[in-house]
Amino acid sequence: MNIGEAAKASGISAKMIRHYEGIGLIEESRRSAAGYRIYSNNDLHTLSFIKSSRSLGFSLDQIKQLLSQWQDRGRASSDVKALALQHIKELDDKITELSAMRNLLQNLATECHGDNRAECPILQGLEQQCGEAKAKKT
Amino acid sequence: MNIGEAAKASGISAKMIRHYEGIGLIEESRRSAAGYRIYSNNDLHTLSFIKSSRSLGFSLDQIKQLLSQWQDRGRASSDVKALALQHIKELDDKITELSAMRNLLQNLATECHGDNRAECPILQGLEQQCGEAKAKKT
DNA sequence: ATCGACCTTACCACAATGGCAAGGTCAAGG
DNA sequence: CCTTGACCTTGCCATTGTGGTAAGGTCGAT
Structure with missing residues (x-):
């Protein structure tokens, strides 16, 4: 084809x-x-x-490895599993990172009236280096 | 400086x-x-x-908007909030996507003995288009 | 012969960041 | 005064994975 x-x-x-x-x-x-x-x-x-x-x-780099393992009849499944577990860890790390962002931002957004007034806790939060503040509240 | x-x-x-x-x-x-x-x-x-x-x-594009809102004394906080909520949604979508990947992969990895044998549920799963359980792209 | 749908290669672009190279500047110490 | 090292400047290349576009060749059908 x-x-x-x-x-x-x-x-x-x-x-x-x-x-x-x-x-x-x-x-x-x-x-x-x-x-x-x-x-x-x-x-x-x-x-x-x-x-x-x-x-x-x-x-794509990981897939290169997966492909060669897939095509290697004599491969040990432990190698494949190691690659998979490593990727799971990458995913977990990313999820953790994004969740932390989400929670911090959600806190700020909750405090924001979202009306016509100029006063805005979100901008204030960004101004005060909220990025360093840990999400421990609520 | x-x-x-x-x-x-x-x-x-x-x-x-x-x-x-x-x-x-x-x-x-x-x-x-x-x-x-x-x-x-x-x-x-x-x-x-x-x-x-x-x-x-x-x-950076969103930040450009945030910056101009930050510097605009007359801005309405609703505009800032809309931007924040949109970003929260992006984060949520991404988290959902990554979690789906993680869970699918975790299931495969759990089934894999990870020993010296060649039999490997992970590779088998990839072979059988396990990707059909939709993990959408961004 | 010609049209439309397909194929080919070869570029450019994105987002956000790092790296390197070749050169200018500045302050301190000989 | 000159050197040295730390800093600055611009500019170009690489990354990751994907999309786009352009100029041209091919194929099947009319």
């Missing part, structure tokens, strides 16, 4: 498929006489794997 | 201060005879405001 069909079937844009090839995430595909890329069902399988991995938030 | 001192005092790198000036987030600073940037306490105040805003996750 052509790249457009592969894109539709895998959910990865044609643009990105070319890009993944360019950075060596996937192998160069076969080409037709005219130079069109041709994809097999096996290639599609790989693209779907990448798509799944991306939707779990793995970076 | 010079840019280095302003950087230390505000917690924003000199590099970024120049960048913020370049994109028009802050005004061009005064210069010494030799061309060195010179910052006043007032400039520092602005930089700290930006620093706080960044640490709450506002984009």
Whole structure:
């Protein structure tokens, strides 16, 4: 199949498929006489794997590792698990960070009347380096 | 004060201060005879405001709006609040997305023995388009 | 022959930050 | 007076993952 069909079937844009090839995430595909890329069902399988991995938030670099583990029949599942656990930690850290932001901002927003007056606890909070204040209230 | 001192005092790198000036987030600073940037306490105040805003996750574009509202004595606090609420929603959406990823991945990781054997539920999960449980992008 | 839908490569852009290089400046100490 | 080191200047490149656009080739159907 052509790249457009592969894109539709895998959910990865044609643009990105070319890009993944360019950075060596996937192998160069076969080409037709005219130079069109041709994809097999096996290639599609790989693209779907990448798509799944991306939707779990793995970076392309991590996916490179996952792919090689996936294709290595002799791999130890402990290696895969280590990669997954590391990514879970990255996700947790990010969630913690965003939650802290959210809570601080929510506190400020709750105090803000949100009316026509100029007085605004949100701006005051930003002014007073609220970023350093820990979210311990309420 | 010079840019280095302003950087230390505000917690924003000199590099970024120049960048913020370049994109028009802050005004061009005064210069010494030799061309060195010179910052006043007032400039520092602005930089700290930006620093706080960044640490709450506002984009530079949003900060541009916050800054103009901050400097507008006649602003209505409702405008500021709207911006804050919008950002809270962005944060919530992101947190939801990341949590979904985390939970899916955690489930796979829990099933994985993580030993020397090749059998690996994580890779199997990725292979079976586990990504279908929608984790949407931003 | 021509049109539209597809493909190709090769650039540019984003957001926010870091890094490096080549050069100017300034203050202190010889 | 000159050197040294710490600072400043501009400018360009890299990152991450994705989208866009342009100029051109190809293919199938009319």
